[in-house]
Amino acid sequence: MSHDYDPLAAESFDSAHADYARLREQCPVVHSDTWGGFWALMKHDDVATAATEWQTYITSQQNVVPKVAFTGRRPPLHLDPPEHTPYRRALSPLLTERRIARLEPVVRTICRDLVARMVANGGGDVCADYGAHMPVAVFAHWMNLDSDAIDALVDAGRRYNVAVQSADMDTTKETSSLLYDMAREVVADRRATPLPVDEDATSALLAVRVDGEPLPEEMIVGTIRQVLVVGLIAPSVVIGSIAVHLSRHPDLQAELRADPSLMPAAIEEFLRLYAPYRGFARTATCPVTIRERTIPAGEPIALVYASANRDADVFDEPDSFRIDRPNMKDSLAFGRGPHNCVGAALARLELRVAIEELLAAAPSFTLAGEPKPTRFPEIGALSAPIRFGVAA
Numbered sequence: 001m002s003h004d005y006d007p008l009a010a011e012s013f014d015s016a017h018a019d020y021a022r023l024r025e026q027c028p029v030v031h032s033d034t035w036g037g038f039w040a041l042m043k044h045d046d047v048a049t050a051a052t053e054w055q056t057y058i059t060s061q062q063n064v065v066p067k068v069a070f071t072g073r074r075p076p077l078h079l080d081p082p083e084h085t086p087y088r089r090a091l092s093p094l095l096t097e098r099r100i101a102r103l104e105p106v107v108r109t110i111c112r113d114l115v116a117r118m119v120a121n122g123g124g125d126v127c128a129d130y131g132a133h134m135p136v137a138v139f140a141h142w143m144n145l146d147s148d149a150i151d152a153l154v155d156a157g158r159r160y161n162v163a164v165q166s167a168d169m170d171t172t173k174e175t176s177s178l179l180y181d182m183a184r185e186v187v188a189d190r191r192a193t194p195l196p197v198d199e200d201a202t203s204a205l206l207a208v209r210v211d212g213e214p215l216p217e218e219m220i221v222g223t224i225r226q227v228l229v230v231g232l233i234a235p236s237v238v239i240g241s242i243a244v245h246l247s248r249h250p251d252l253q254a255e256l257r258a259d260p261s262l263m264p265a266a267i268e269e270f271l272r273l274y275a276p277y278r279g280f281a282r283t284a285t286c287p288v289t290i291r292e293r294t295i296p297a298g299e300p301i302a303l304v305y306a307s308a309n310r311d312a313d314v315f316d317e318p319d320s321f322r323i324d325r326p327n328m329k330d331s332l333a334f335g336r337g338p339h340n341c342v343g344a345a346l347a348r349l350e351l352r353v354a355i356e357e358l359l360a361a362a363p364s365f366t367l368a369g370e371p372k373p374t375r376f377p378e379i380g381a382l383s384a385p386i387r388f389g390v391a392a
């Protein structure tokens with residue numbers, strides 16, 4: 001088997017995208033021997049097809065490259081339909097755009113406080129000082145935690161985020177099991193004192209019946225734990241990547257400050273350009289031939305959403321920021337098919353408010369050092385040091 005690609009090769013913030021552009025041209029169905037061997041789909045059409053055809057491309061065997069298997073199965077991501085469906089149905093009503101809009105004042109207060117601390121210091125690392133704190137604090141509110149539990153979750157979630165992204169395995173394991181304990185505690189609390197099912201995700205999961213039976217306790221705990229983790233890291237990486245982009249484009253900063261109504265469209269385009277995932281995976285249930293390459297059944301296949309979103313066959317001038325793309329609906333930032341992001345409305349709210357508050361805090365900001373790239377399975381900023389200035 002040929003080895004086309006080394007995901008462990010050194011990268012800069014921009015270099016992975018340059019490599020992926022080359023692979024889309026020369027080797028769009030990639031094989032790598034790394035991590036026990038995996039395939040990677042680079043073209044938009046192939047990624048969209050694999051994400052949609054869930055009967056052929058399943059997630060229950062391996063849902064991410066590299067495989068990180070410290071713990072048990074975590075719905076909804078680790079299950080295929082129909083087993084996946086009750087977990088997804090329980091979460092969806094609590095994550096609709098309308099339900100999530102109610103969180104905006106909380107998100108804004110959290111963002112404003114964090115940015116004020118950075119401004120007082122003249123700047124800071126947008127990932128470590130902002131992106132790693134905000135989503136977990138918002139989550140704690142979404143999960144209706146009391147103030148002690150909010151503080152504990154914010155601390156564990158932030159440490160987990162930093163540990164995963166810096167490949168610190170010991171701290172990752174320690175904080176991962178801490179997050180599991182917290183999920184277990186929330187489930188026990190809600191079992192003792194349920195909240196209304198249209199207000200609380202844990203209570204909604206506890207109320208589900210499949211053929212008259214409740215969902216297994218460990219799977220409910222796994223769901224809470226899954227939502228916690230997928231909801232923590234992606235927003236942090238994207239906020240960092242957007243800060244890098246805006247630091248390099250003071251004209252765009254000025255435009256967005258002058259007309260905040262542009263923000264929702266700008267966030268969609270930022271999500272297209274800086275889709276933070278390259279490692280979500282599927283496994284084919286039978287041999288599949290894509291662009292004349294045959295992938296045997298049973299081998300992991302990464303859907304490289306970050307590459308698909310810069311495919312010139314779908315997006316004109318794919319590396320440029322263009323706020324008025326006529327086909328923005330083709331962006332795969334939130335995936336496609338049964339596992340598409342159930343938290344997209346929350347993610348959009350967090351990103352919009354986070355960037356609005358960053359832009360409002362000072363007349364300008366610039367990079368104060370080289371941004372550091374994050375690693376597989378994410379892609380984007382691990383660190384984005386900025387300094388605030390007087391004029392854009």
Ligand code: HEM
Nearest residue numbers: 076077230231234235280333334335339340341342343347
């Ligand atoms: C910038 C932020 C985010 C991005 C770009 C993002 C992107 C994605 C993508 C691409 C998938 C599909 C995975 C696959 O195809 O295997 C996904 C799934 C998922 N996301 Fe997000 N996500 C973000 C934030 C969030 C947040 C804040 C939550 C919190 C609720 C969340 C919850 C989930 C869950 C539970 C799944 C699994 C859904 C399922 O398997 O049915 N995500 N996300």
